[in-house]
Amino acid sequence: MTLGLGIDTSFDDTAVALVEDGNRILANLTVSQFAEHENFGGVIPERASRLHVQHLFPLLERALARAERRLEDLDYVAVTNRPGLIGSLLVGVSAGKALAMARGLPLVGVNHLEAHVYAVQMEHEDLVFPFVSLLVSGANTVIYHHRDHGDYRVLGGTLDDAVGECLDKSGRFIGLPLPAGPHLQKLALAGDAARCPMPRPMLNRPGYDFSFSGLKTAVVNTVRANPDLRPEDLAAGLLEAASDVLARKTFRAARDVGVKQVALCGGVAANLQLREAFARRAEKTGITFRHPSIPLCTDNAAMVAGLGYEHFRRGELADLDLAVAATVSWKRD
Amino acid sequence: MRILGVDTSSPATSLALLEDGEVAAEYHVRHDHPPSDAVFGLLEGLLRPRGITVADCDAFAVCVGPGSFTGLRIGLGMAKTFAWALGRPIHGFDSVELLAARALRQGAVAEGETFDALFTALRGSVFAGTFEVSSGVAVRRGDLRYADDLAGELAVRDASRPLVALDGEALPPSLAPRRLALDPSAAILAAELAAGAIAEGRPADLDAVQPTYLKPFSVGRPARTRSDET
Numbered sequence: 001m002t003l004g005l006g007i008d009t010s011f012d013d014t015a016v017a018l019v020e021d022g023n024r025i026l027a028n029l030t031v032s033q034f035a036e037h038e039n040f041g042g043v044i045p046e047r048a049s050r051l052h053v054q055h056l057f058p059l060l061e062r063a064l065a066r067a068e069r070r071l072e073d074l075d076y077v078a079v080t081n082r083p084g085l086i087g088s089l090l091v092g093v094s095a096g097k098a099l100a101m102a103r104g105l106p107l108v109g110v111n112h113l114e115a116h117v118y119a120v121q122m123e124h125e126d127l128v129f130p131f132v133s134l135l136v137s138g139a140n141t142v143i144y145h146h147r148d149h150g151d152y153r154v155l156g157g158t159l160d161d162a163v164g165e166c167l168d169k170s171g172r173f174i175g176l177p178l179p180a181g182p183h184l185q186k187l188a189l190a191g192d193a194a195r196c197p198m199p200r201p202m203l204n205r206p207g208y209d210f211s212f213s214g215l216k217t218a219v220v221n222t223v224r225a226n227p228d229l230r231p232e233d234l235a236a237g238l239l240e241a242a243s244d245v246l247a248r249k250t251f252r253a254a255r256d257v258g259v260k261q262v263a264l265c266g267g268v269a270a271n272l273q274l275r276e277a278f279a280r281r282a283e284k285t286g287i288t289f290r291h292p293s294i295p296l297c298t299d300n301a302a303m304v305a306g307l308g309y310e311h312f313r314r315g316e317l318a319d320l321d322l323a324v325a326a327t328v329s330w331k332r333d
Numbered sequence: 334m335r336i337l338g339v340d341t342s343s344p345a346t347s348l349a350l351l352e353d354g355e356v357a358a359e360y361h362v363r364h365d366h367p368p369s370d371a372v373f374g375l376l377e378g379l380l381r382p383r384g385i386t387v388a389d390c391d392a393f394a395v396c397v398g399p400g401s402f403t404g405l406r407i408g409l410g411m412a413k414t415f416a417w418a419l420g421r422p423i424h425g426f427d428s429v430e431l432l433a434a435r436a437l438r439q440g441a442v443a444e445g446e447t448f449d450a451l452f453t454a455l456r457g458s459v460f461a462g463t464f465e466v467s468s469g470v471a472v473r474r475g476d477l478r479y480a481d482d483l484a485g486e487l488a489v490r491d492a493s494r495p496l497v498a499l500d501g502e503a504l505p506p507s508l509a510p511r512r513l514a515l516d517p518s519a520a521i522l523a524a525e526l527a528a529g530a531i532a533e534g535r536p537a538d539l540d541a542v543q544p545t546y547l548k549p550f551s552v553g554r555p556a557r558t559r560s561d562e563t
Contacts, residue, residue, distance in 0.1 A: 050546070320374045
């Protein structure tokens, strides 16, 4: 049995998890800073870093208590070192390095985006390489082709806004609290998309790239032109359009590269309408589709400890020079 | 008793290993400043040749600023994690307190004397404090002070008190500052203060060791506040 500690402080959530053998989650705790940033309409990097410092130790204590394990039981420490806010990442990485140094433990640096994909594999052993994934969050919208752990190529991605940003900004425009996804989802369930047809940006272009800034603008224009439009119908129209483009392009990519499985991950993967759109495409194409449970969709450290396990058993260890990086480079086919 | 001292609050990063009151190993940057997160490798380089690891340290001492926000988070995060992971005590000391300890150690202030310690940070902001030398210890009198500029500090300070400042600190000659050398490093001073605290039996509280943010945090006007909503 191998016990790993995962730490993620890449953005605005402080997350700590204990995971056994890469997929048995003993504790998966997250402190959201959301309320602390809410009044500012976005995350303030300096404030996020300060809050990570405050939250990290109590969270480490709680995670060990929840898992009923001690530091002595750990076999490795996995920490997100890229991509994210530099100041935020540094808090987690410094703690990870110091913990590894103090307890003589192997240290593993984890790519946050790869970890989101691994989250699907943690819960679905039948998701095997090769497969295609769509990672959707507030910061990312990207289609990957995975051949093995760490061996993947980008097939396409957003040219401007991430889909999560489009949803957040649209929601904020109609007065919804952030993050807007869950609120839009709830409204959409009571709405009728047919009453608010929205554009499908770049749907018929070749390739697998996306554009969501135009959809955001379309929301603003639609609301201004139709003051009587029900928010429920707008939400339904917006989510249907976004989900439709995401699902069609992902399954087209899967068909083109010849894989039989598709994974949906990232915070926006928690969205019901998107999951339904994926389920419909899966049924139509015969390509199977897997997604994580909601706690593993949003930012979490279980996925970090999980992917850390794969690195650990392959001997892919970091040293004390492990650097943080705000961005990661894509390998395109 | 082996105490590890850490200061990453300024580019003059320092690490020190104090063994039974003697400096056994030291790292002190004076010129070629490494990035803040190089401190882990530097520490390893300090300990390994001596055949010891962090786990062989009995206590930790750290400068909690004010100073570089990022530097503090790295150094303080490192030292706190050591203390937490090993269940050993940690003591934090602020930058002005360490300056006062430096003045005392260098003989710039005498027993019974009340003095001000001051340093200039980014964009001319000033951090200062008043101390009194009592039984061989620089005891703080009043709060750690912050001012946007030197004039702000001079407006509140009692001009009759002697002033201590580091060599190279740009101050008008009229203040007649008593100049302090850059050695010993802040890490050594912190470790020495921690040794004193431990000898006194002062409790060490991990949660109390937090970065010192004195400068008001500002990002402009909030875009939207709760009270805007009905």
